[in-house]
Amino acid sequence: MRKKILFAVLAVFLLAAGAAGAFFMRLNDRPEGGLDTALSDITVSTADPSTDTIDEPTTTQEAEPKEQPERCWTEFGGNPQRSLYQPVDLGRPLRKPRWSRGVGGLMEYGPSFCDGKLYVNTQTTGLTMAFDAKTGRKLWTRRGGPKASTPAIAGPRLVVTSQDGTVQGLNRANGKVLWEIRTGARVESSPVAIDDVAYFGATNGRLFAVNVRTGAVRWAYNTGGRINASPSIWGDRICISTYAGSIFCLRRTNGSKLWSTYVKRNVVSYESFYSSPSTDGRRLYTIARSGKLVALDAGSGRIAWTHQLSGLGYATPAIAHGRVFVGTRGGSIHAFDSGSGRLQWSRSLGGPVAGSALVVGDLVFASTVRKTVALRVGTGETVWQFPAGHFVPGIATDRMFYLSLSGLLVAFKGERSPR
Secondary structure, eight states, X not given: OHHHHHHHHHHHHHXXXXXXXXXXXXXTOOOOOEEXXXXXXXXXXXXXXXXXXXXXXXXXXXXXOSSOOXXXXXXXXXSTTOOOXXXXXXXXXXXXXXXXXXXXXXXXXXXXXXXXXXXXXXXXXXXXXXXXTTTOOEEEEEEOSOOOSOOEEETTEEEEEOTTSEEEEEEXXXXXXXXXXXXXXXXXXXXEEETTEEEEEOTTSEEEEEETTTOOEEEEEEOSSOOOXXXXXXXXXXXEEOTTSEXXXXXXXXXOEEEEEEOBSSSSOBOOOOSOOEEOSXXXXXXXXXXXXXXXXXXXXXXXXXXXXXXXXXXXXXXXXXXXXXXXXXXXXXXXXXXXXXXXXXXXXXXXXOSOOEEETTEEEEEOSSOEEEEETTTOOEEEEESOOOSSOEEEOSSEEEEEETTEEEEEEBTXXXX
């Protein structure tokens, strides 16, 4: 009997030791990441250059146009920082839309815009489409895998990521494929293009830098954590968040690591990030899926402040007017002081907020499944609403709002839109 008791005690001790070891390993499971040089599973194909051509921009001085072109919204967030801010005063959208077009599927992210043209991805039907921004006329369509992202404009090219693992460079004029990368993993990351290089992440943990002319990989960095987020860029610093609870910041030119920070959820586990980081140069802002809003020092990665919100967090924070705006599936949108993290106001929208907010002038737009609203930046007062919504509300240019509403691309003039 004594032997049986001793064996039982020993078994319990071994089980406890194994659990403690697993706990310790989990507590210290922090991939350091590193440049991936093999890339044996990556394939790049290019179109026959004789079948399609791109008119490259020249340095020839052209006559002054009669009408000044609107500033471009070239990627998700409107800029490489992913600030989701358009500093123009259009006033509230007018009640009646200028035009409305069905896109044949659900838009999880808003369009990109340049030179009078809008570019849209659909998640449910895998379409990439171009529209004339003035009339809403569809210019071309390209079909592929599901696309939970915004196409990135890179001069005369469009960079498009897809959940089937492909990334394509398209001719912006006609939608023809110029090159294609097969990454071997799902790609939900919205790309951003700077100086002929496009950057995006993949769910196998890699952050890529590729040539926008050829698709050739400049560098790839393996973070060790699943990436669904989109990278943000400030100068030579590119940062990405992962499902492993980490935020990595690299040198954009060569992919070398500047710093990495792991954010704890509790004593056992780390947080998990679907939300992309946004930055104002001084700090990075992102929200964990648990609803924890995190601000980090952009230079060192040190956590500056956090705030626990109710409901799951998937939306990239918008930055404007010294404030951070973010919604959660708990049904509210919140405004925080970007420096101190102090809550300025919070408003319930009566339904889950799954997409990022959009700030245009002194209005902040947010969507639930059933509606899209505009609130005052300073107070959170509701000043406009429309009975359709879903994820990211859309974008704004110097003259118009282009909203993504339940499978519709809808153009609104503002009360103070220029004639």
